[in-house]
Amino acid sequence: MNKNPTILYVDDDLSSLLLVKEQLKSTDINIITESNGRVSIDTYSKLKDEIDLVILDVHLPGINGYDVLLSIRQNNKKIPIIMVTATSFVENKDAILKLGANEYLIKPITQKNMLQIVKKYL
Numbered sequence: 001m002n003k004n005p006t007i008l009y010v011d012d013d014l015s016s017l018l019l020v021k022e023q024l025k026s027t028d029i030n031i032i033t034e035s036n037g038r039v040s041i042d043t044y045s046k047l048k049d050e051i052d053l054v055i056l057d058v059h060l061p062g063i064n065g066y067d068v069l070l071s072i073r074q075n076n077k078k079i080p081i082i083m084v085t086a087t088s089f090v091e092n093k094d095a096i097l098k099l100g101a102n103e104y105l106i107k108p109i110t111q112k113n114m115l116q117i118v119k120k121y122l
Contacts, residue, residue, distance in 0.1 A: 003050075004028045004029060004030050005028075005029050005030070005052040005053065005122040006029070006030040006031075006032060006047075006050050006051050006052050006053075007024075007029055007030070007031050007032070007051070007052065007053045007054070007055060007118070007122075008032045008033075008034065008040065008043060008044055008047070008051045008053070008054045008055070009031055009032070009033050009034075009054075009055045009056075010033070010034045010035070010037070010040040010054070010055070010056045010057060010060065010065070010068065011033075011035065011055075011056075011057040011060075011084070012035045012036070012057060012059065012060050012061055013057070014035070016057070016084075016107065017033045017035065019108075020033075020055070020109075020114065021033070023109075023111040023114045023115070024114065024115070024118065027115075027118070029118065029122070032047065032051070035060075035061075036060060036061050036062040037060040037061065037062040037063030037064060037065065037067065037068045038062035038063050039062065040056070040060070040068055041063065041068055041071050041072070044071075044072055044075075045075070048075065048076060048079075051079065052079070052080075052121075052122055053079070053080050053081075053082070053118065053121050053122055054072060054079060054080070054081045054082070055081075055082045055084060056068055056069060056081060056082070056083050056084065056101075057083075057084050057085065058083055058084070058085040058087070058092070058096070059085065059086075059087075065083060065085075066096070066099060069081055069083065069096070069099050069100060069101055070099060070100070073099070073100040077100075080102045080103075080121035081100065081101050081102055082101065082102060082103040082104075082105060082117060082121070083096045083101040083103070083104050083105070084104075084105045084106070084107055084109065085104075085105075085106060085107065086106070086107045087106075092104070102121065103117060105117070
C-alpha cells in the first residue's frame, strides 16, 4: 500500500503556513509545519524517512533557511527542497540554487503554482 506523500513546510509567518495548508487540503498530502530553523532540522532528522518534499522559507528565527537547506543536504542529496521568500533579489536565486535547492519561489504563491510545484516533485 502506498503512503500519502508528506511535505515539511517551514515558515515563520503563520499566515503562510495556514495558506499552504488551505491550498493543499484538497489533496492527499500530509503537511508538517514548523516555524523555527533549529526545530525544523530536528523535525526533519526525526521524520526523514517519511518526508518527501521540503518547502523552506529563507528568513527564519533560530537558524536561517540557507543553513537548514545545507543541513538537510548533508543528510539527503536527493530530497526535493523548494526555497520561498518574499524578497525577489535575482542574486539570491542563483546562490540558493547553488546551495542545493531545486526551486526558488517568491511569495505570495498562488494555489495553482503551489499545486504545480508539489505535483512536479511528488
